[in-house]
Amino acid sequence: MSAVLIHPSALVHPKAKLGVGVSVGPFSVIGEHVEIGDRTEIASHVSITGHTRIGEDNRFFSYGAIGGEPQDKKYKGEPTRLEIGDRNTIREFCTFNCGTVQDGGITRLGNDNWIMAYVHLAHDCLVGNNTIFANNAQLAGHVHVGDWAILGGFTVVHQFVRIGAHSMTAMGTILLQDLPPYVTASGNTAQAHGINSEGLKRRGFSAEAISAIRRAYKTLYKSGLRLEEAQAAIAAEGLPELALLADFLADGGRGIVR
Numbered sequence: 001m002s003a004v005l006i007h008p009s010a011l012v013h014p015k016a017k018l019g020v021g022v023s024v025g026p027f028s029v030i031g032e033h034v035e036i037g038d039r040t041e042i043a044s045h046v047s048i049t050g051h052t053r054i055g056e057d058n059r060f061f062s063y064g065a066i067g068g069e070p071q072d073k074k075y076k077g078e079p080t081r082l083e084i085g086d087r088n089t090i091r092e093f094c095t096f097n098c099g100t101v102q103d104g105g106i107t108r109l110g111n112d113n114w115i116m117a118y119v120h121l122a123h124d125c126l127v128g129n130n131t132i133f134a135n136n137a138q139l140a141g142h143v144h145v146g147d148w149a150i151l152g153g154f155t156v157v158h159q160f161v162r163i164g165a166h167s168m169t170a171m172g173t174i175l176l177q178d179l180p181p182y183v184t185a186s187g188n189t190a191q192a193h194g195i196n197s198e199g200l201k202r203r204g205f206s207a208e209a210i211s212a213i214r215r216a217y218k219t220l221y222k223s224g225l226r227l228e229e230a231q232a233a234i235a236a237e238g239l240p241e242l243a244l245l246a247d248f249l250a251d252g253g254r255g256i257v258r
Helices: 197-202 207-221 227-236 240-250
Strands: 034-036 051-054 065-068 081-084 095-097 106-109 183-186 191-195
Touching: 051 065, 065 081, 081 095, 095 106, 191 197, 191 207, 197 207, 207 227, 207 240, 227 240
Parallel strands: 034 051, 051 081, 065 095, 081 106
Antiparallel strands: 183 191
């Protein structure tokens, strides 16, 4: 098994827990309450602080600020957390904050996510697996992002917004309301523009499933039905691919992008 590799200029607190094969680059700082899983690579000038737990096989590029205090005036120093899963790529200048006690006390990033430069995850954000956040995507507090979502560069998301699985935003999108699963959106403020059919094909969705999702989109956006009526009609289809959409709509929230 490989030893931990810590550059002589790095500052690693003696109580930090580093797994097998972890590497820490020049001038990086690892705080007292940090746990880092096996084979994770920390480049130069990365700060990882707070009560932060990181899984295995992650890559952190330079100048990230990971696990900092939430940017919330109500925060009084409570030991809230940041959790990061496995096999994530986190590029330069990203900022991830810990949670607040006003929510669940945790900010979480799942597995296999591709996070490009200058991305911000505010306090209490919950991000799933296999997402892509392009440069400068910015999430305010309490945002939830489903698996396989793609956020275009400079997408800005209002607090408490939900972003559904397999959805996609264009560059410069401003999301003030929830974006349902499978839906693509763009603009300031965001408007819906069909489904993410190409992404669904790449992920192995059948032609029949994609056709059903396209019909559900028309029910939701083109039929003239009220949201509750559209949700009920989609749920009545009884298809597993549509259950994800129907359940998302049933949960309510800030209203959806229309």
